[in-house]
Amino acid sequence: MAELTARWHRSLTEIAEAHWQALTAASSLPFYSWRWLQALESSGSIAPRQGWQPLHLSLWRGEQPVAVAPLYLKGHSYGEFVFDQSFAQLAGQLGLRYYPKLLGMSPVSPVQGYRFHVAPGEDEAALTALLLRLIDDFCAEQGILSCNFLYVDPAWQPLAEAAGCATWLNQQSLWSNPGYSDFNAYLQSFNANQRRNVRRERQAVAAAGITVTPLAGEALPPALVRRMHAFYAEHCSRWGPWGSKYLSEAFFDQLADDPGLRRHLVLFSAHRGDPLDPLAMSLCVYSDTMLWGRYWGSDVEIENLHFEVCYYAPIEWAIDRGIQRFDPGAGGSHKRRRGFLAQPHASLHRWYQPRFDGIVRRWLPEANAGQLEEIAAINAELPFKAAVPGLVEPAA
Numbered sequence: 001m002a003e004l005t006a007r008w009h010r011s012l013t014e015i016a017e018a019h020w021q022a023l024t025a026a027s028s029l030p031f032y033s034w035r036w037l038q039a040l041e042s043s044g045s046i047a048p049r050q051g052w053q054p055l056h057l058s059l060w061r062g063e064q065p066v067a068v069a070p071l072y073l074k075g076h077s078y079g080e081f082v083f084d085q086s087f088a089q090l091a092g093q094l095g096l097r098y099y100p101k102l103l104g105m106s107p108v109s110p111v112q113g114y115r116f117h118v119a120p121g122e123d124e125a126a127l128t129a130l131l132l133r134l135i136d137d138f139c140a141e142q143g144i145l146s147c148n149f150l151y152v153d154p155a156w157q158p159l160a161e162a163a164g165c166a167t168w169l170n171q172q173s174l175w176s177n178p179g180y181s182d183f184n185a186y187l188q189s190f191n192a193n194q195r196r197n198v199r200r201e202r203q204a205v206a207a208a209g210i211t212v213t214p215l216a217g218e219a220l221p222p223a224l225v226r227r228m229h230a231f232y233a234e235h236c237s238r239w240g241p242w243g244s245k246y247l248s249e250a251f252f253d254q255l256a257d258d259p260g261l262r263r264h265l266v267l268f269s270a271h272r273g274d275p276l277d278p279l280a281m282s283l284c285v286y287s288d289t290m291l292w293g294r295y296w297g298s299d300v301e302i303e304n305l306h307f308e309v310c311y312y313a314p315i316e317w318a319i320d321r322g323i324q325r326f327d328p329g330a331g332g333s334h335k336r337r338r339g340f341l342a343q344p345h346a347s348l349h350r351w352y353q354p355r356f357d358g359i360v361r362r363w364l365p366e367a368n369a370g371q372l373e374e375i376a377a378i379n380a381e382l383p384f385k386a387a388v389p390g391l392v393e394p395a396a
Helices: 017-024 035-044 084-093 124-142 157-162 182-188 192-207 222-237 247-256 307-323 333-338 354-380
Strands: 005-009 052-056 056-061 064-069 072-074 100-102 147-149 166-176 213-217 265-271 280-288 290-300 325-327 342-352
Touching: 005 072, 017 035, 017 064, 017 222, 035 247, 056 124, 084 354, 100 124, 100 342, 124 157, 124 333, 124 342, 147 247, 157 342, 166 192, 166 354, 182 192, 182 307, 192 333, 213 307, 222 247, 222 280, 222 290, 265 307, 290 307, 307 325, 342 354
Parallel strands: 100 147, 290 325
Antiparallel strands: 005 056, 052 072, 056 064, 072 100, 147 342, 166 325, 166 342, 213 265, 265 280, 280 290
């Protein structure tokens, strides 16, 4: 392998958009595009004062980048949706400082697909191992206890495990489309009781005079995208100090103003009359094959409106477009009865204090086995027929 040089970047602007996009071209995830991540940074949503210090790592051959690892130095565990409070508690019991920690994910986006991005034709396994060694050296020099990669790409997971990462399994919800012709065909997968419940919930919204209209892509009116921030902020405010309000108004302004970002958005407007005058709205992100539910909010209290705007209307839209999967976002056992399977997702970890590392690695096999058992039990009780997804087992 020709000589490589490593660079650490405290801002995404230190890497040219063309270079970043060339490395991430194989990924269809909008959440790892240069524009998405840069909008998070430049809007102040992801910044040191918010506990997120961008610290991306790249490898270069001369002036040509060959690999990049999106990374952040974190001063807390908010916005990750992989709950490591037990690790922080253990660190405290051992007299260790848990924060800051090094983190790899698309910030505040619990979306499966994290990986190191490697140029075509390069040795991905070798570059993965090299990047991990550089991360290890950095953490040792800075006295950082851990490096954590969340919601990892299952195709990349074995490479990182082979280089010494420990795997911790958690769960998420996922809807899959085997080729439904329409929403009614999808309803036939439910048992009779839950089929009636879904129809009743949708009818309650219609009886309140509410219509839900999807508006997608570059044709989205920028003003409507800006309006979404108010719904998002209102919903977060309902939870008081526990409201997960991470995104600034400036971030939504950038989504509105950039056609390259807007083309991945779909808004589900709940209205009486004009779709551009919504009473409630949800924002989803999509690719050719995948839909991700992200944010919602409402100015009115209408029974079952949340289910319609965040689940049923997006599923109907996904079926109409031939989209294969829908990730509705983190949390919410109520998703299970509305068409979403439980599925494991892996996070990968490296700990740099031997005693801490030993304790957690001894605990992980039992914890992961328990998580898989819980997922199997959840899916066995679902009120609909669906192919249970394959369970991602950590390497032995």
